[in-house]
Amino acid sequence: MLPASIGSVEIDGTTLRVYIDNPDAPTSVRELEDFVIPTLAGPQPLTALATVEEVDGPASISTQRGVRTATVSITPDTADIGTASAEVQTELDALDLPDGVTAELGGVTAQQSDAFQQLGLALLAAILIVYTVMVATFRSLRQPLLLLVSVPFAATGAILLQLASGIPLGVASIIGLLMLIGIVVTNAIVLVDLVNQYRDRGLGVVDAVVHGASRRLRPILMTALATIFALLPMAVGLTGHSGFISQPLAIVVIGGLISSTVLTLVVLPSLYTLVEGARERREARRAARAAAAA
Incomplete structure (x- = not known):
């Protein structure tokens, strides 16, 4: 009318x-x-x-903040939203748009990007909180840094296993990495705490590390294997329609546990011996000079 x-x-x-x-x-x-x-x-x-x-x-005209807009919806035929979004963005960049016309991705792509940013901040906050708690527990700034080395190793194992399984990186994967921050440092804390107890009893760094690692080998392997086997049903997709969330999360946690367990049993004792052994030798030299001067 x-x-x-x-x-x-x-x-x-x-x-x-x-x-x-x-x-x-x-x-x-x-x-x-x-x-x-x-x-x-x-x-x-x-x-x-x-x-x-x-x-x-x-048929209808939509505006956003006073600017006329048009929406083009795309339904990808794959669960890999990241790859599909990258391909769409490549095609958009190749377009010769008229003056005053801009194009940007929205919908699930924008939501996933915002989720990645928020979870990235959560990862940094989690690392800072874990480090603060360990500093208060061990009363040292150096030993908590040794424990935090397990975090990048865990992330490496998680990403490698996800790439091997062909599961695309998504929000559930980032949540799995966030969980790993607290999980992977647990065994390392238990090991380092026992080694420190042996050192307080008068053992040297090397002897304390050998005794502590041998005593904690079985518990560390048992806890890691128990968690891995408990997550296997989710990792193989036995959770039904919720697999698009639970499967990537389980794969990330399993991969991170495998690599972090190897780190706890091999790399962490080596780093501890290197750092604390150097400190012990410096203290021994200072004590020897003081005794000689007396």
């Missing part, structure tokens, strides 16, 4: 457009051409004032 008149009213600096329905509005192009418009020179047909033609137009 074409309105009989359109007026503008300004209220407190805001312009409002008023539409008045006309029950006798034209319903065809011919009637629209003959539609009479009141002017200062008298009533005139619309064709005397404008060109009337029938063209195709949008």
Whole structure:
């Protein structure tokens, strides 16, 4: 229905457009051409004032922050949203858009990007919190840094296993990495704490590490294997329709546990011996010089 008149009213600096329905509005192009418009020179047909033609137009017009927008929806045929989004972005970058026209990805892609940013901040916050707790527990700034070395090793194993399984990286994978931060340092804390207890009893660094690693070998392997086998049903996709969340999470945790367990049993004792052994030798040399001076 074409309105009989359109007026503008300004209220407190805001312009409002008023539409008045006309029950006798034209319903065809011919009637629209003959539609009479009141002017200062008298009533005139619309064709005397404008060109009337029938063209195709949008069924609806949407705006965002006052800018006219158009939405194109794409449903990928794969669960790898990241790869699909990258391909769409490549095609958008290759387009020669008119001046004043911009294109950007939205929907699930934008939500996933925001989720990655938020989870990335959560990962940094989790590492900082874990480090603070370990500093308060061990009363040392150096030993907690040795324990945090397990975090990148765990992330490496998690990503490698996910690549080997062909599962795309998603929000569930980042959540799995967030869980790994607390999981992988547990065995390392238990091992280092026992080694420190042996050192407090008078053992040297090397002897304390050997005794501590041998005593903690079985518990560390048992806890890691128990967690890995408990997550296997989720990792192989036995969880049904929820597999798109649980399967990537389980794969990330399993891969991280495997690599972090190897780190705890092999790399961490070596780093501890290297760092604390150097400190022990420096203290021994200072004690020897002090005794010689006395």
